[in-house]
Amino acid sequence: MRSTTHTDLVDETIALLDGLRARRPLVHCLTNQVVKAFTANTLLAIGAAPAMVEHPAEADEFAAMADALLVNVGTLDEAQMGAMRRAIPSANRAGKPWVLDPVAVGPLSLRTRFAREIVELRPAMVRGNASEILALAGQVGRGRGVESGDSPEAARDAARELAARTGAAVLVSGAVDFIVGEGREAGVANGHILMTRVTGVGCAMGAIAAACLPVAGSRFAAAVATAVLLGIAGDLAAERTQRPGSFQIALLDALDELDGAIVRRRARIVAP
Amino acid sequence: MRSTTHTDLVDETIALLDGLRARRPLVHCLTNQVVKAFTANTLLAIGAAPAMVEHPAEADEFAAMADALLVNVGTLDEAQMGAMRRAIPSANRAGKPWVLDPVAVGPLSLRTRFAREIVELRPAMVRGNASEILALAGQVGRGRGVESGDSPEAARDAARELAARTGAAVLVSGAVDFIVGEGREAGVANGHILMTRVTGVGCAMGAIAAACLPVAGSRFAAAVATAVLLGIAGDLAAERTQRPGSFQIALLDALDELDGAIVRRRARIVAP
């Protein structure tokens, strides 16, 4: 593994945040029905622009126009699978990065087959919890619904294998997020347990990843920035409230509030 | 009707809340498109775990894995009706309780036929407003869209008939909720009119019902607990704000805040 100092990664994250606010990437979200509004609000809060375009014909057309594509399999239906099968090659042809979020892959067989099929189409990033990453890599996890039954540590080898085989950066979210890609590894210790008490925070991480990729120096740097930026926003929000309703609102406010000084003071990039 | 003291029902509700937090039931929600996020956040706030799995093949598979199933007909489409027709028998075979929420049954003919068809598949609970319960039982209510044009009192006989015929506990929501099942009846006077100014609070009651059933001593106790817990959360929230936007957030915070002492102090179980 190549060495990267944590200071370098913090600098890259700050530059990326500035670039994101300057360029305002347009993120095409093919995501699940539960989190569409929260995902859109998360992207708007951090400074990106969301668009959910679901008709297969339009998804094909739009994936080439947007700056990045998010593919989240949380509530797959036949029409949406069709949209994903057209949008991904369209994004690839146009040179636009795409993110795979394999929600609840493992216990459910249809989405597990589908996610294993599309991960071969070369996503720039895969974002999942430990159980999802284990299952995507062909191992048996202990996920229950959308929640992980495994620790990020347990999924490290699966993440490394996925990253090496597909070329994607892999972001395994958990108490300490684990990131691997392009021969580098890092841990991110930002974030708060309240983030698991609001629906869609994990899915929002996939969306932020898609927003970071077009302005990042590398896939690995985008994955680290994603974990750091959302994690710091969670830390800030948890300082203001300990209840899940108001936490959801405080998290959006905190994403808007993020700046270079806050990132420098609060980023907790650790040895993986 | 068998006599149950109100103190017994309060004790049962407190025990159920403790059991819910300890076991964290996984609730499979087949619900309407408007309320998916709020339903998920409601379940997370009270201490349960939500999952929305809609593809017919996956809904079949997941209904057997989850602890309970919610079937809400608010925005039926063909695919979702297919998912419900597969998930309900799967839940029944696996011995998992399911809740029927007959949203807007009455004025709309397709969902009325569908709800009358599936209520024969033995739900553990039916949760509706007075107009919906009247219509589900084959009588003519005065509902308009998702709102009741009838008082809970007007729907009592229809609720009793439904409960006797299907074996379900029936929860008729209103200013005073009416609950009947397993030969018992109760009223619950908790709750606040602001709960009708936020979309999805009625639907969230169906989801909480599904979360209560796997940890309840009886269907009747689960229905009483559902009305008491959501109603007290509404009372608490209304003490903090009188505006509908902030009420929505305060309601989620209050669901998280609920504990045995609050329930004992505030539960208003009354003669039906």
Place this chain on the structure above:
Amino acid sequence: MRSTTHTDLVDETIALLDGLRARRPLVHCLTNQVVKAFTANTLLAIGAAPAMVEHPAEADEFAAMADALLVNVGTLDEAQMGAMRRAIPSANRAGKPWVLDPVAVGPLSLRTRFAREIVELRPAMVRGNASEILALAGQVGRGRGVESGDSPEAARDAARELAARTGAAVLVSGAVDFIVGEGREAGVANGHILMTRVTGVGCAMGAIAAACLPVAGSRFAAAVATAVLLGIAGDLAAERTQRPGSFQIALLDALDELDGAIVRRRARIVAP
């Protein structure tokens, strides 16, 4: 253009708001997947009643029962296009007004063709940003996703042409909203840039328009009232918070808080 004093329009807006609270119009929303919950909460907050009924058979039936219909093309799929094709003629036959919101029309070809097809079915109002109105009228705008790349000024002639040809009032939202219809024109300078940082605020404007039409003296007055009422709510909310999460909540609270005195004090109707 016929002359209307701004004082007259403020009086009409206040009377309309009172009428809306008294009659509580039921609005049938065929809208996009991202904004359904926020749209419903917006309508509840201002004093109307929302219902989302999407199955083509039910959409036909319900459009005749509701007081007004909203058609928003933000996330079209085949089933929803079918529902719209049945609901619009049903509303027309029943004499119920309907609103077209041509979200992201222009860059995406399927929805552009569809919106140009249905605008011929005589909506009472069209609500869009400048790029969408330009594209709907057959001109080339510079929209990107759901955002306008054109100023409301650039879309004036397109809006006038649409209004003259279809009979609809046309509301072009922007920093100063432009309204044209029935031979009259006005500008509305209420509103705040934070409204673009919350998903669904533009779509909520279409829903409020649908709620205003059944209680308005004219289509033009309904369009002016829509822009004034939502704009003032945005002004109030922005005085309370500058962050997008809490702004979303403050906006809903402010819609509930609106009354005649606030409207009289704050309405900024200007020369177009």
